[in-house]
Amino acid sequence: YNEFFKPAEIQQAKELLKQGGARAQGLRAGKPDWIHQTGLVVRGYVSQLDDSVQPYGLVVPATYQPNLPFHYRLDVWLHGRSETLSELNFIVDRQKNAGQFTPANAFVLHPYGRYCNAYKFAGEVDVIESLAAARQAYPVDANRISLRGFSMGGGGTWHLGVHYADWWTAIAPGAGFAETAEYQKLKPENVPWYERKLWHWYDATDYAVNLFNSATVAYSGEIDRQIQAAQVMARELKREGLELTHIIGPKTEHKYHPDSITEINHRVDNIVAAGRHPLPRVVKFSTWTLRYDxxxxxxxxxxxxxxxxxxxxxxxxxxxxxxxxxxxxxxxxxxxxxxxxxxxxxxxxxxxxxxxxxxxxxxxxxxxxxxxxxxxxxxxxxxNSADDGTLRKRHGLQGPIDDALLSRFVMVRPTGQPLHAATGTWAQAEFNRAVTEWRKLFRGEAPVKDDSAITEADIADSNLILWGDPASNKLLAQMLLAKTTVALPFRWDAQTLKLGELNLPANQHMPLLVFPNPLNPKRYVVLNSGFTFREDSNATNSRQTPRLPDWAVVDITVPPTYSTPGRIVSAGFFGERWEWNAPPKP
Structure with missing residues (x-):
């Protein structure tokens, strides 16, 4: 993968292999001594997304003793962007660098975040999973967990802070970005309507009122252009009647001012000492999606x-x-x-x-x-229940396409002959790209199975990402013929693709969509798509946002580019009961 960036990394890799061998011997002997180690410790967990092993770093306080009935403060620290932050470089750094903030008598958790995606999508899941792993391994006080980060990590702190505000005792973002359009100076009229709607997924400004449920201390350098993040959040909080605490480092660019560090620590320490209220009398909550419910x-x-x-x-x-x-x-x-x-x-x-x-x-x-x-x-x-027994959008089953990759999934490879050679070639290329890009950007091997190898356990436990058409993909054909209460919302044969009011030539068009799986409506089925942002978004994490809604139809006679999988003929969202909704007229 060309992921050794300096000659010194070869020797570092050999050293980590030795450490891994020593840990394996310790496990074999029943003496895994690192689980009781204090100081800088690197551990890992197996992700439910794709069974990959993901690393995380810890600063374990010197006062930690596993047999004491004491629960500790924990701060989550989100790192900034580095194009060379391979797993190797992350682990090496975590074994020698305690980080910017190391409060006394407290754990500090350093998630890897699956590389550099601003803790969105699989990166968001990594923060959740690494925090759960740390809490399972160590005695953490649930009412004294804080979230902090700088630059890209500041961006992650803003969005994870507002989406899960009731988890955190304190939220302390530094620099970063808090939304898409203003930060990138985008003109909304140049962006498709559905993509603008999907900015509501990760724009922290849209969820500002949720910070009512936590305590926030923001930081910016006075002459750092990323001061914009705190400024737009302050504006949105003011609209909610809330005043943002914003520490500004005088005449400081993209870093912490020493005096500001002292002030931030003083404020956060006081907040943590008071603790999170486990059941406040007043709750204010805003959301745009049942992903955050x-x-x-x-x-x-x-x-x-x-x-x-x-x-x-x-x-x-x-x-x-x-x-x-x-x-x-x-x-x-x-x-x-x-x-x-x-x-x-x-x-x-x-x-x-x-x-x-x-x-x-x-x-x-x-x-x-x-x-x-x-x-x-x-x-x-x-x-009598939160579930009324009907088919409707609900938490974890509300779309859009990208949502299916925030829980366990399997890419289902077609083994039959496609309806048309051109559509089959397009599907194969997009499948290859999805698998490669998952490894490149989210640091795991995408689970892949042939359509004939999918088991009942896969159907029960995983979102199924199907590639191809009803002729090439046996599982898709099975779903279309299944006599179940949930039916896929299209008809597709060699002549015509019919989706809602669309009737299109099947030799030139391919559907991309997410829908409840007819074979298990508690899981998704996705057609012909991995995550929907493409290479043109990789220059800045603020542009790594969903590009497609619940469904889209692509004209494959127009070749894929760095921004689209072909010409988007039409796209839109299903209704709240997964019914067809016609997209707005241009």
Whole structure:
């Protein structure tokens, strides 16, 4: 892969192989001494995405003793961009460099982030998985976990901070970027309508109100152009009635000013000492997608329309009542864990949703509470479950195409003859590209199986990324013929591809889409696409955003480029019940 960038890395690789051999001997002897080591430690985990082993670094405090009943503070630090940050270079650095911030008596977790993608897509999953691995291996205080980063890591801190604001005691982004269009000076009229909608996935500015649920200390150098990130976040927070704490290093470019480090540490240490509130009385939450569906004790189960702003403001008013205001929400759940519900057990809680009062399920004897609500014809009613048993967009099954690569997947290679030689050639080239680009940008080997080798376990556990057409891919043909409650939304033969109102020549067009798998509607099926941004996005992580929505049709007579897989004839989003929605007219 041409991933040795300096001659010295060859010797470093040999040294790491020796370390790996020593660890294997330690495991064989039942004495894995590194799991009790303090100082700089590199560990790893097996990712549920693709079974790759992903590394992470730790700073383990000198006070750590595995047998003590003490839970420690943990800070997550997100690194900046480096084009030469191979796994080798990451591990070598993590074994000698403690990093910019090493608070006393605390763990610091350094995720690899699957290279340099600003902690989006598989990089986002890596932060989640490495944090889970660290928490499983060490005694971490769940109410004293903070998120920090600089430059690309600052960008990651902004978006992970707003998307998972209830996880973090403190959020401390430095520099970076917080959205796409302003930072890149893009003209919206030059960007397809569906791509503009999908900016709502990773634009932290669109989720600014979620920082109400955490504490934020931002940093910028006074003469760093990336001060723009904190400035646009401050603007959006002000619109929500919130004032951003923004530490500015005087006359400083793209680095931390020494005095600012002292000030940031003082503020973050104070916040962490107070700890995260495990169940606040007031929750403010905004989302645009059910990918991000929960804030503290509020979970949004269904939206009126994806990629429009949804909001929930919930408040525990007194011992027996909760008041909620919503926007673009049609189902939600309130859930408080055992021991934390402050409501009176002796009275059924009264929940007022958008002015309508509903008697909720009672608080149980362990002081936990779960209540489900559904909007029917504009009226809120009590529901028995978050799942109404119908086909609808829900968390982890809401699209767009790229979402299927945020959980376990298998690329399904066709073994038959295609309907047309040209479409078969296009599909093979795009399949090869998807596999190569996954390894290049997300640092794993994409799981690949022939269509004839897919097992019941694959169907049960994985999103299936199918390549080809109904003639070349046996599994796609099986799905189209299956007598199930979920049917794929197209018809496709040698003459015509029909999708919604589109009727197109099958020898010139290929569909790319995501949909619930007819053989297992709890998982996705994807046709003819890996992640949808292409090589033209790689110059800056701020452009690595989804390029295609739930479905698209490509004219393959126009060759793929660094920006598109061919000419996009039409593209759009399915409705909230996965029904066909015609795209807006140009």
């Amino acid at each position: 929960t804030m503290h004790w509020v979970t949004v189960d269904a939206l009126a329309e994806h990629w429009g702003r949804a909001r929930v403001e919930a408040e525990i008013k007194d011992a027996s009542s909760v008041v909620i205001k919503t926007q673009n929400v049609t189902a939600l759940t309130l859930a408080m864990p055992a021991g934390l519900c402050p409501l009176d057990q002796s009275r059924a809680p009264q929940v007022t949703l958008d002015g309508q009062t509903v008697t909720a399920a009672p608080v149980t004897s362990d002081r936990s509470w779960t209540a489900h609500f559904l909007q029917v014809n504009g009226k809120w009613i009590r529901a």
